[in-house]
Amino acid sequence: MTSVLYDAPGPKAKRRNVLFSVLFFVLLALLLWWVWQTMDDKGQLKWSLWEPFTTSEAWTTYLLPGLADTLKAAALSMVIALPLGAILGIARMSDHRWVRIPAGAVVEFFRAIPVLLLMLFANEFYVRSTGIPSDERPLYAVVTGLVLYNASVLAEIVRAGILSLPKGQSEAAMAIGLRKSQTMSSILLPQAVTAMLPAIVSQLVVIVKDTALGGVMLGFTELLNTRSTLAANYANVIPSFIVVAVIFIVLNFILTSFASWLEGRLRRSKRSTGAVLGADKVDDVNAAEVGDTYGTGAEGRI
Numbered sequence: 001m002t003s004v005l006y007d008a009p010g011p012k013a014k015r016r017n018v019l020f021s022v023l024f025f026v027l028l029a030l031l032l033w034w035v036w037q038t039m040d041d042k043g044q045l046k047w048s049l050w051e052p053f054t055t056s057e058a059w060t061t062y063l064l065p066g067l068a069d070t071l072k073a074a075a076l077s078m079v080i081a082l083p084l085g086a087i088l089g090i091a092r093m094s095d096h097r098w099v100r101i102p103a104g105a106v107v108e109f110f111r112a113i114p115v116l117l118l119m120l121f122a123n124e125f126y127v128r129s130t131g132i133p134s135d136e137r138p139l140y141a142v143v144t145g146l147v148l149y150n151a152s153v154l155a156e157i158v159r160a161g162i163l164s165l166p167k168g169q170s171e172a173a174m175a176i177g178l179r180k181s182q183t184m185s186s187i188l189l190p191q192a193v194t195a196m197l198p199a200i201v202s203q204l205v206v207i208v209k210d211t212a213l214g215g216v217m218l219g220f221t222e223l224l225n226t227r228s229t230l231a232a233n234y235a236n237v238i239p240s241f242i243v244v245a246v247i248f249i250v251l252n253f254i255l256t257s258f259a260s261w262l263e264g265r266l267r268r269s270k271r272s273t274g275a276v277l278g279a280d281k282v283d284d285v286n287a288a289e290v291g292d293t294y295g296t297g298a299e300g301r302i
Contacts, residue, residue, distance in 0.1 A: 157203065
C-alpha cells in the first residue's frame with residue numbers, strides 16, 4: 001500500500017527499521033548506564049545529597065518561591081507579548097505604508113537582538129531613568145526583554161498564519177462587502193488561530209525557559225537562581241540541577257499538553273455545530289430531508 005507522500009515500507013525496510021530501533025535503544029541504555037556509573041563514582045548518588053528534596057524546607061524556602069517568580073515573569077510576558085505580537089503582525093500586512101513600514105522595522109529590529117541583551121539594556125534604562133526599587137527592577141527588566149523579543153517573533157507567526165489561509169477567504173469577504181478590518185477580525189484570524197497554535201505554544205515554552213537568563217545575569221530570583229542558593233547550602237550541585245530540570249520539563253509538558261487539547265477542541269468545534277440531537281429529533285430531521293427531496297402533497301405526486 002502506498003501513500004501520497006511515501007511508499008509503504010516492504011519486508012526488508014521493516015526489518016531494517018526494527019534493527020535500527022533496537023540499536024538505538026541499546027545505545028540509549030548504554031548511555032544511561034554510563035551516566036549512572038559516572039555519577040555513582042563521583043558520589044553524586046549518595047542519599048545525603050538527595051535527602052533535602054524530601055523535606056519541606058528546600059521547597060518552601062528555595063524552589064517554590066523561585067518557581068513562583070518564574071511563573072510570574074512568564075505569565076506577564078505572555079499576557080503582554082501575545083496581543084502586541086498580534087497587533088504588529090497585522091500591522092505588517094496593512095495596505096498603508098506608514099503603518100506597514102514602521103511595524104516591519106520594529107519587528108526586524110527586536111527580533112535580531114538577543115533576548116539577554118534586551119534584558120540588560122532594559123535594566124540599565126530602569127536604573128538610570130526610572131525610580132523603580134532595586135528589588136523589583138530585575139523583574140521589570142526580564143519582562144521587558146521577553147516582551148520585546150517574543151512579540152516580534154509572535155508577529156511573524158501571526159503574519160505567516162494569516163498568509164497561509166486560502167486567498168479565496170479574503171475574496172469571498174470582499175464580495176459580500178466586508179471591510180478589511182472586519183475580514184481580519186471575523187474571518188481570517190479565527191481560522192488562523194488553529195494553524196498558529198503549535199508555533200505559538202513553542203514560543204510560550206521559550207518564554208518560560210528564557211526567564212532563567214534574568215536569574216543568571218540580573219539576579220532575578222527565578223527557579224535557577226534560587227537553585228544556586230539551595231546548592232550552596234546543601235552542597236548538592238548536580239542533584240539540584242537535575243531536580244530543577246525535571247520541574248521545567250513538567251511545567252512545559254503541562255503547557256504543551258493543554259495547547260494540544262485546546263487545538264483539538266478548536267478543530268472539532270469547526271467541524272460541527274455543537275448541537276446534540278436525540279433519537280427522536282434525528283428521525284424528524286431525516287423525515288424532513290426526505291420530504292424536501294421528493295416533495296409532499298400534490299407537488300410530490302407530480
